[in-house]
Amino acid sequence: MIRLVVRKRAKSLGWGALVVYLCALALALFICGVLLRLSGRPGLGGLAILFQGAFGQSYSLLDDLVKAIPIFLCSLGVALSFRMQIWNIGAEGQFALGAVGATFVALSLPGLPWPVLLPLMFLAAMLAGGLWGLIPAALRLRLGVNEIISSLMLNYVGILVLDYLVFGVWKDPASFGFPMTAEFGPGGQIARMGPTLGLNLGKLHWGLLACPLAGVAYGVFLSRTRLGFELAACGEGERVARYAQLPYGFLVLLVLGAGGALAGLAGSIECSATLGRLQPTVMVGYGYTAIVVAWLARLKPWPIAFTSFLLASLRVGVEVLELKLQIPAAFGQIMEGGILLCVIAGQFFLDYTVSLRRPEAPVAPVASGASCAPGVKEAA
């Protein structure tokens, strides 16, 4: 009898990882093509439209980029805490609070020019998002409350705070009772990049600049500072960290606070650049997408940027596909989900090798440091 043997890889795949990802993507696209055929649409043609829609035109690339900005910032935020095994699921609520903080400044100081107003809005957003992130941190350190539950629950509270303000005290008197604040003054709206640079850059806005800044800060902090190193060490577990006399509590506060600040920043940028006002529809689930992105990208900054862009472009492409082939929205979501699932499943092969062995065949000596995958018995 032939048995499946799963082993942990002794060393990382390096560029081979790219091959794994491409294979996973190819498989996903193949499945999508078959599904399209089964629903009576052109399979290969559909994939071409998907690709065209996502990357085919300069404006589609720009649309991808615009959509990737909030995902990237939120994802950096959650990745920071995942690094030390603090499971911050609260980016969505921190995003909401960021939007609220920025709106508070924009509405209270409407006449200011942008060089003053925008930084103040960002500051307020980061403060609001950061403080929102500190709540689960404090609950964990003081009372031992699991941060997965508390940060998740605070998402709903955060969104309700936003709704309360928009349906209530901040409602624009000129909006006929509809839930939206007044439009921010010109100083409170992030401008589009195109006109200033004399290029046709579509909806791309200056909020993009926050991405390289945050990305570099994230990379430098983790790889070049003592605190970043300690943070990685804390990822081994709380008891290890405390035994090594690392400032565990401080680091928990830091990662959740900084993560919240990043998500808050994303909220303020989305609010100011794409809506120009606060309304409940600013919440579209970027905080949850961010978690998927962080995992897919294995918490590293460049892959996070790349994955954010790919996920954003997938959505943009699927939208075009829905339009051109008149595909139901649910079908589009199935395709998105299928592609994600394949890529996540593909990641398994980055860490493990699978081979077929007969039981009588001698087992190759296990390389040092390698071990069996959890839950899989090694054939002996």
Add this chain to the structure above:
Amino acid sequence: MKHWLRTIGLAALAAGLLLTGCQKAPEKKADDAKNGELKVGFVYTSPVGDAGYSWAQDQGRKAIEKLPGVKTEFVESVKEGADAERVIENMARSGDQLIFATSFGFMDPTIKVAKDYPNVKFMHCSGFKSAENVDNYFGRMYQARYLTGMVAGLMTKSNIIGYVAAFPIPEVIRGVNAFTLGARSVNPKAQVRVVWTKTWFDPALEKDAAISLLDVGADVITQHQDSAGPMEAAAQRGKYCIGYNSDMSKYAPKSHLTAAVWNWAPMYEAIVKEVRAGSWKGGRALWWGMDKGVVDIAPFGPMVPKAVQDKVNAQKALFQKGEDKVFVGPIKDQAGQVKIPDGVKAEDKDLLGMTWFVEGVVGSIQ
């Protein structure tokens, strides 16, 4: 070192690709339609499904699709924010000459895209903004609500009617008010209890909301959401229900008295005709009522007595003639203060911005 070179290289490559792409301005002019074909796009906020608001909109789309030389396309479940702007722009880019954005949340995105595509005509539903190439439009659903309120007022025995409301926005509040005025016009003792779900489509939650109303003694349930959840709840308890958006009798055949329904076909056919004839104008606010057939009530269920049907049909005939006295004073608010004085008819702008409940409603706006 090598690592850094690689990243910088990749970044430069990406930036280069992007900038080369950007030198060429994207074509903003809509493709000339082949041999006079009119391409019409529809944007829906929820899945078309089989009974809700978007379903009713889609019936309108299907009606104009049948006209010669008209081609339609739609995208459903579009999120009402930055995503909507992209979807609407994609439609304009792909050559649609007329675009219906069918939900309130598409208002700002529609106005923004319209600015960049002056040759495309936009119709935005249920908002309050218009522009040179944007009309806003809606239907006087409150007329149908008034009629269904009469049915509820005549059929209730406990004099408690349950209203599962969506969001506290004027459209919904106006519906609750018209329904209550209708109910109390025939049954002054009737009260309408309101529960907010803050959802447009969440069958389980909306069903639970209806159950909470049944628990306080309501024996007729109506709703403002797209799901049939409240209908189911009423049917399970053996109480009456009144649907919304479309005829929902198939979900509760023994309980369904009638429904307040949308019928967009006459309006959309008229708009297409205008565009064809070149008489379409932007900047308008079109608010059509039962006289033009945009709103109606579904056929009565078998349990509605003839006397009730006659009474409601008599009022319906008045609406169809264009006689609309739903919001004619005296109308008091919940505190008993007169908001619309005796003999005065509320103006459209007051109806469009309505944020208070009439006397007889139990519940708050928040």
